[in-house]
Amino acid sequence: MDLEIRKRELVKEFSPMLKKSTKTSKIWMVFLIAVILVGIIAFILQAVKGHEVTGMRDNVVWGIYIINFIFFVCLSYSGAFISGILHFFKTPWKNSVMRIVEIITVLSLIIGPIFILLCIGRLDRLHYLFIYPRIQSPITWDIIAIITDLIGCFIYLYLTFIPDFAILRDNSKKAPAWKQKLYKKLAIGYYDTPTQREKLHKITRTMSAMIIALAIIAYSVLAWIFSLTLQPGWNSSIFAPYFIVAGLYSGVGVIIIAMYLIRKFYHLEHYIRKVHFIGAGVILLVISLLFGYFTFSEYFSRWFSHKTHDVNLLNTLFNRYFWMFIFANYIGVLIPIVILFFKKLRTIKSITFAALIAVLGLWFNRYLIVVPTLETPYLPIQDSRSEFIHYSATWIEWALSFAGVAAFILFFILLMRLVPIIPMSGIIDNEREQQKKTKQITQNQK
Amino acid sequence: MKTTFYKYSVLVLIIGLLFNIRSSAQETSIDNYRMLFYFKTVKQADNSRMLEAQLIARNKKDRKDKVPVLDAEIQFFNILNDEEVLLGKSKTNKEGIAQITLAENQSYLTDEEGNINLKAYFKGTDAIDEQEETISVKDLHLELDLKEIDSVKTVLVNAFVIDSLGTKQNIEESDIIISVNGMLSKMPIEEGYIEDGKLEFEMPTDIPGDVDGNLTVYAIIEDHDEFGNVMAKKYANWGVFNQQDEVESNSLWTEAAPIWMYIVLTILLVGVWANYAYTILNLFSIKKEGKALEMNSKNQ
Missing domain, CATH: 2.60.40.730 (SOR catalytic domain)
Structure with a gap:
C-alpha cells in the first residue's frame, strides 16, 4: 500500500482523539482546573503568610513537597531511562508505549521542580542559587542536572514528535487554522525524505543513549542530596542505586496505569494489547524483586548496626509509622510480586492494580525516607510544641500536591489533543520495514 | 465485580493509611510492664542536699522498652527506727523523675553511727503498686x-x-x-x-x-x-583561650571546590551540551532541506 495513503488513513483513525472534547472529558477538564485553582489559592496563602501555614517547622524542614519532588523527578528519570532503552535497543513493541513514556518524562520533569520551589521559604532569594552557586554542594549539582536533563528531554521528545507533526501538517486540512500553522511550524520542513529520515534517526538514537546516561547521573545526584549528609536513614552508600531501582519501579507503575486509562478512554485496544501489559508486568516484577531486595538490605544493615540513632529511627518507623511502613515496604512490594509472579493472575486489570499498589507504596516509601529521619535528629528537639516534634501535612500542602497531580493529568490530556498517543510515524516505519523485507524475500525467491 | 473489588480495596487501604498514620503498632498494657523505682541523694556544691526518685515502667519482654511514669507523687522521709519525718514531696516529670532540694541548714535524724536514713515513697494507684526505697548516707x-x-x-x-x-x-x-x-x-x-x-x-x-x-x-x-x-x-581564672589555628581540611567545606570536581563536571556538561548543539545543528540542516524541497515544489 502507498505510504502516503496509509498516513492519511492513520490521521483519520486518530483524528477523533485530536478533535473536540466529549462531555466526559470536559467534566474531567473542569474538575482538574478546579483542583489546580484550589492549589493556586493555597499557594497565594502560603506566599502571603509564609511556611507557617504548612506542617514544616524547625526540625522537619522537608515535608510532602520534597516527597512529591522526588516522586515526580524520579518518575521523569525512569521515563527517560525506559524511553531511551526502548528506542536504543529498538524494542519490537515500543511503538505503543513510546509516546506515553515520553510525555510522562517531560511532564513530570516540569511538575517536579515546582514542588522544590514551594519548599523554599524565601522564594525572593531563589536567584541566589544561580548568583552564588557552590559547586561542591549537591543542591547545585541537582540544579545543573535537572536543567540539563529537562532540556535534553524536551529535545528528545521533540525529535520523536517531528515525523508525526509532518504527517499531521500534510493530512489535517480540516483542522483549525491555528493548529495547521502550529503543525507546520513544529514540523520544521520535515518531508520524510531518506536523508532527513536518516539524520533524524541518527540524532534521536544518540539522544536516546545520552538520555539513559543523563537519567543515571541525575538520579544519583538526587540520591546524594540525602546520602551525603550524616543523617540517620540517609547516610547510605547504596542510596544512589536504590533510588534508581525505586524510580524505575514507580516509573513502570505509572506507565502501566497510563496505558490502562488511555486504552480504556480512547478505545485503543487494537494498539495497546494484552501483550504490552504482560511485558510491562514482567518488567515490574523484576524491578519489584530488586526494590524489595534493596529495601531489605537498607533496613537490615541499620537494624543490625545497633547505632543509637539508627535504632531510634527504626523505633519511630515501627511505632508511629507502623502501618505506613507495612504498606510501603511489605504490601507495596509483595502484592505486585504475588500478582505478577503467577501467569494465571496476569490479566490487564490485575497488572494495573499491582502497578497502582506499587506507585502508592513508592510514594509512602519516599515519605518514610524524608519525614521520620527529620523527626529523629542528632540533637534533641528543644521545642516542646507537638507540631515542632511531629510533622503532619496541612490542607495547603495537600491542595498543592493534588494540584500538581491534576496539572500532570491536564497537560497529558492537552498534549494528547495535539499529537496522537500512538506515534503514527512508528507505524509507518514498521510497515516500511515490512515492505522492505517482503521485497527482499521476493527478490531472493526470483 | 472484579473492578469494584479493586476500587474498594485501594480505597480502603488509602483511607486506612490516612487515619492510621499515628496509630501505634502494639497495644500497651500495664500488665506487660514491671515497675522500677530508683532513689538517690546528691549533696550539692552549695551544701544543699538533693533527693531524687525515678519511677519507670519496663517491658517484661523487651528490656529496652521503658516508659517513665508521669505525675506520680513521691514523698521523701527522714527515718530513724519507727520515727518518720516528712522532708517534702514532689511529682514525677515526663522522665519519671521527682526531686526535692533540702537547704544547707536542714537538720536530719541520724543513728548512732551518724547515718542519715532517707526514704522515698510512692503510695501507688489502682494500676501501679506502692513503691518504697531507702538509702543511708553519712554527711x-x-x-x-x-x-x-x-x-x-x-x-x-x-x-x-x-x-x-x-x-x-x-x-x-x-x-x-x-x-x-x-x-x-x-x-x-x-x-x-x-x-x-x-x-x-x-x-x-x-x-x-x-x-x-x-x-x-x-x-x-x-x-x-x-x-x-x-x-x-x-x-x-585558670582557663586558656585557644586560638584555633588549624584550618579545616575537609575540602567539601572550603571556599573553592576541588579541582577534580571542576574537571569532571566540566567534561560531563560539555559532553552533554555539545551533543545538544549537534542535535540542534542537525535539526537546522533538516529544516534547510525541507525549505529547499518547498521552494522546488513551488517553482514546479
Whole structure:
C-alpha cells in the first residue's frame, strides 16, 4: 500500500482523539482546573503568610513537597531511562508505549521542580542559587542536572514528535487554522525524505543513549542530596542505586496505569494489547524483586548496626509509622510480586492494580525516607510544641500536591489533543520495514 | 465485580493509611510492664542536699522498652527506727523523675553511727503498686581548693565527716572525679583517689575557660556506699583561650571546590551540551532541506 495513503488513513483513525472534547472529558477538564485553582489559592496563602501555614517547622524542614519532588523527578528519570532503552535497543513493541513514556518524562520533569520551589521559604532569594552557586554542594549539582536533563528531554521528545507533526501538517486540512500553522511550524520542513529520515534517526538514537546516561547521573545526584549528609536513614552508600531501582519501579507503575486509562478512554485496544501489559508486568516484577531486595538490605544493615540513632529511627518507623511502613515496604512490594509472579493472575486489570499498589507504596516509601529521619535528629528537639516534634501535612500542602497531580493529568490530556498517543510515524516505519523485507524475500525467491 | 473489588480495596487501604498514620503498632498494657523505682541523694556544691526518685515502667519482654511514669507523687522521709519525718514531696516529670532540694541548714535524724536514713515513697494507684526505697548516707564534707603552689596550678581536696563530738574525721579512702564545666556537660579531667581525706592534683594548663578565661572545677564522689553522691565546685581564672589555628581540611567545606570536581563536571556538561548543539545543528540542516524541497515544489 502507498505510504502516503496509509498516513492519511492513520490521521483519520486518530483524528477523533485530536478533535473536540466529549462531555466526559470536559467534566474531567473542569474538575482538574478546579483542583489546580484550589492549589493556586493555597499557594497565594502560603506566599502571603509564609511556611507557617504548612506542617514544616524547625526540625522537619522537608515535608510532602520534597516527597512529591522526588516522586515526580524520579518518575521523569525512569521515563527517560525506559524511553531511551526502548528506542536504543529498538524494542519490537515500543511503538505503543513510546509516546506515553515520553510525555510522562517531560511532564513530570516540569511538575517536579515546582514542588522544590514551594519548599523554599524565601522564594525572593531563589536567584541566589544561580548568583552564588557552590559547586561542591549537591543542591547545585541537582540544579545543573535537572536543567540539563529537562532540556535534553524536551529535545528528545521533540525529535520523536517531528515525523508525526509532518504527517499531521500534510493530512489535517480540516483542522483549525491555528493548529495547521502550529503543525507546520513544529514540523520544521520535515518531508520524510531518506536523508532527513536518516539524520533524524541518527540524532534521536544518540539522544536516546545520552538520555539513559543523563537519567543515571541525575538520579544519583538526587540520591546524594540525602546520602551525603550524616543523617540517620540517609547516610547510605547504596542510596544512589536504590533510588534508581525505586524510580524505575514507580516509573513502570505509572506507565502501566497510563496505558490502562488511555486504552480504556480512547478505545485503543487494537494498539495497546494484552501483550504490552504482560511485558510491562514482567518488567515490574523484576524491578519489584530488586526494590524489595534493596529495601531489605537498607533496613537490615541499620537494624543490625545497633547505632543509637539508627535504632531510634527504626523505633519511630515501627511505632508511629507502623502501618505506613507495612504498606510501603511489605504490601507495596509483595502484592505486585504475588500478582505478577503467577501467569494465571496476569490479566490487564490485575497488572494495573499491582502497578497502582506499587506507585502508592513508592510514594509512602519516599515519605518514610524524608519525614521520620527529620523527626529523629542528632540533637534533641528543644521545642516542646507537638507540631515542632511531629510533622503532619496541612490542607495547603495537600491542595498543592493534588494540584500538581491534576496539572500532570491536564497537560497529558492537552498534549494528547495535539499529537496522537500512538506515534503514527512508528507505524509507518514498521510497515516500511515490512515492505522492505517482503521485497527482499521476493527478490531472493526470483 | 472484579473492578469494584479493586476500587474498594485501594480505597480502603488509602483511607486506612490516612487515619492510621499515628496509630501505634502494639497495644500497651500495664500488665506487660514491671515497675522500677530508683532513689538517690546528691549533696550539692552549695551544701544543699538533693533527693531524687525515678519511677519507670519496663517491658517484661523487651528490656529496652521503658516508659517513665508521669505525675506520680513521691514523698521523701527522714527515718530513724519507727520515727518518720516528712522532708517534702514532689511529682514525677515526663522522665519519671521527682526531686526535692533540702537547704544547707536542714537538720536530719541520724543513728548512732551518724547515718542519715532517707526514704522515698510512692503510695501507688489502682494500676501501679506502692513503691518504697531507702538509702543511708553519712554527711560528707568535701572541701575544694584551687591554689597556685610554686606556680603550679593545684587542685586540693579535703573530705571529712564531723563526728558526734563535732570534730573533723578525715575519710579513709574514696574514688573521686575532678571535672571542669564544658559546653554541654562536665568534662572529667582526672579520676583520682582520696587517701586519708586528701587529694592533691596538678591541673592541666591547656583547658579553655569561658570568654573571660574562668574555669569551673568540680570534685565529685559518685555512688559511694557510705556517702552517696557528693559534689563541690570552685571557680578560678585558670582557663586558656585557644586560638584555633588549624584550618579545616575537609575540602567539601572550603571556599573553592576541588579541582577534580571542576574537571569532571566540566567534561560531563560539555559532553552533554555539545551533543545538544549537534542535535540542534542537525535539526537546522533538516529544516534547510525541507525549505529547499518547498521552494522546488513551488517553482514546479
